[in-house]
Amino acid sequence: MPVLRAMQFGAHLLFFLLLAVGVVRTVTDSAHPVPIVALAVVVAGWYLFGIWFAQREGFENGEPVQRRSGQIWFAALGLGWLALVVADVNFVWLAFALFFLCFPLFSTPVALTVTIMLTAIAIAATLWHGTTNTVASILGPVFGAAAAAGMAVVYQQLVRQSAQRQQLVDELTEAHRELLGAQDELVALQREAGALTERSRLARDIHDTLAQGFSSILLLSRAGQRAPDNSAAVFAQIADTAQQNLIEARRVVDALAPVALESAPLESALRRLLDQLEQQTGITGDLLTDSDPIPLVTDFDVALLRVAQSALANVRLHSRARRVRVTLSYASDEVRLDIVDDGIGFDQRQDGGFGLRSMRERLAELGGTLVVESAPGDGTAVAATLPIGRVA
Structure with a gap:
């Protein structure tokens, strides 16, 4: 779904932008930026590893084993963020990107709990490092968490609707495939029924015409044997019966009406x-x-x-x-x-x-x-x- 892919890309972009802002400000403000920058690179690498692993394993399927792996990955990412926050206050705002990751990986109650914990840590870190505007340091993370949580909920609803639509498409596709299979079976059954009908027609027509003609020829032959003086008349009847049988045989094969009904x-x-x-x-x-x-x-x-x-x-x-x-x-x-x-x-x-x-x-x-x-x-x-x- 294009909207979902755009939101996923936006969440990833937000994470790296906030991480880059934190790195730049750390290099500018800190007297010893190298350890912090190195830790930020490790966190970025871990995040990229999570993206690669999700694409390979298909986290979007939402299976329990996959969600558990994602939760472990998120916990390690959270620890990395916590270390950055302790080292430099400029990484506090990276929590906004983490808010978006909670809801796809946890149930809604757990995700809300994790969001509150991240918000509390962000506020505590800001106050611990010292701030000139206490109200802004508290309200900023709170409003940010609320906005992120709202967007995450909308995202989850879109994911759920997309999954339902995909399931419906899969069911319709399967039903269409089954329908095609049933049609093939019906065609085969109709073909078989047609063959049986034709075989039955031929059997009946052969019995009612050819078999009866042959019986007549057999009876006439026996009569001729018993009365040799009348053999000429008997042979004439045999020839006439055989001729009629030949005509009927051709008409049976062609499924035509009996010749006796034509004229x-x-x-x-x-x-x-x-x-x-x-x-x-x-x-x-x-x-x-x-x-x-x-x-x-x-x-x-x-x-x-x-x-x-x-x-x-x-x-x-x-x-x-x-x-x-x-x-x-x-x-x-x-x-x-x-x-x-x-x-x-x-x-x-x-x-x-x-x-x-x-x-x-x-x-x-x-x-x-x-x-x-x-x-x-x-x-x-x-x-x-x-x-x-x-x-x-």
């Missing part, structure tokens, strides 16, 4: 799924639309189509069903997709596998729900519901 509405895409199921497995598929269709956002169409693909794949692979019914219902606040088969069903107490979990996660991301009802020998019903909070 036709959701109802037509569901109809094509049922036709393919019937052609490849012989399972009869019925599509019912309850009420007039409502245009939906692409995300909703994609989610419902993927749920239908996954559910019909389960029908194909596990249900042994003869008929499956798909119902698409539109209400004022929701759209619902029901897929019901007359197959063998399953025990819901068992884990439904990745397919059901994938359907639930896909719908949950859009605020929807999935309900599955099934029992051994009683078929399976899957109901996917999405809230209509936005339209296309």
Whole structure:
């Protein structure tokens, strides 16, 4: 702080000016000035040593060990001043510089006590050496001590405020550093969350498209082996399924909407799924639309189509069903997709596998729900519901 540095420099300058005045007057007035001047040089050297030591150790931190060292230094300086005062009265006024040193080194009560002692010594030394103006010799040190003590108190308040401001700056700097660290962690977490989200999307899309396509190819291949006379038709279906899988693979990688939704509405895409199921497995598929269709956002169409693909794949692979019914219902606040088969069903107490979990996660991301009802020998019903909070 510039003001504090200026006051420190002023206190040091005052000490050396008063010491120089005392030396000059001693050389002028004393018959034997050499011992006194030598003692003054020692006191000046000790003072300079204190300045150097304070700068090296950082007295301004105010730690107990540092203050104790400063108090020892001040006591030695005080003894040197006392010797000068006893030798020559011209060094009495050096007490003013000592007043400024008390408050940074001692607590306020102790500093006031030391100031009073220095004032008493200055007055006693003046009277002991003899004076022509007793009142001035008493009032001078008293007023000087009061002024010096007042300035020292102001200086201490400035030091305290400066330390508080520095502490606040340090706390703000640390808080800023912690905030930057938290932001870096947040960015890393967001990046990790984005990677996990993308990995989950790929897993769901691969399961609902490519895995189902491969299952169809596998079933068609086995059917061709059992009926070699119909191999041409089977190979045509395999080629068509593989072609669709290739297209879907590219769209999954690019995070594009299914090709079935590009040129036709959701109802037509569901109809094509049922036709393919019937052609490849012989399972009869019925599509019912309850009420007039409502245009939906692409995300909703994609989610419902993927749920239908996954559910019909389960029908194909596990249900042994003869008929499956798909119902698409539109209400004022929701759209619902029901897929019901007359197959063998399953025990819901068992884990439904990745397919059901994938359907639930896909719908949950859009605020929807999935309900599955099934029992051994009683078929399976899957109901996917999405809230209509936005339209296309």
